[in-house]
Amino acid sequence: MRTMEKIDAREIRRKMGMNQQQFWSKLGVTQSGGSRYESGRNIPRPVQQLLRLVHVENIDISKVKREDFEVAEYLKAHEPEQYKSLKKLARTAAAAKSKK
Structure with a gap:
């Protein structure tokens, strides 16, 4: 770590x-x-x-709930490519939101 x-x-x-x-x-x-x-x-x-x-x-x-972490951990372990894709989309959306 x-x-x-x-x-x-x-x-x-x-x-x-x-x-x-x-x-x-x-x-x-x-x-x-x-x-x-x-x-x-x-x-x-x-x-x-x-x-x-x-x-x-x-x-x-x-606003963060335990189940949010559970979903993220599941995706990391079982669907790593989908996790990476969603993470990238979330960052793009956050960057666009901060520019407004």
């Missing part, structure tokens, strides 16, 4: 113009916990991944 580069949560939060409560609550992390991470405590891998998804990739995780 690939290692993730160090994420500077404080810098991301400041660029977004959010306070700690607003920023960390979207990840299910308390303000005090987020403050500790911003002060140098190691951020656990699952929290790093959530941070990347929510605040870097701008994914609304409240």
Whole structure:
């Protein structure tokens, strides 16, 4: 598995113009916990991944369902070419949407 580069949560939060409560609550992390991470405590891998998804990739995780992951995993394992094709279509659609 690939290692993730160090994420500077404080810098991301400041660029977004959010306070700690607003920023960390979207990840299910308390303000005090987020403050500790911003002060140098190691951020656990699952929290790093959530941070990347929510605040870097701008994914609304409240809309993601377990069955979405199950479908994706099934396609990856049993229909890899279809998975790749759908992934490419989704990226194209997302890029077109962001240009509007």
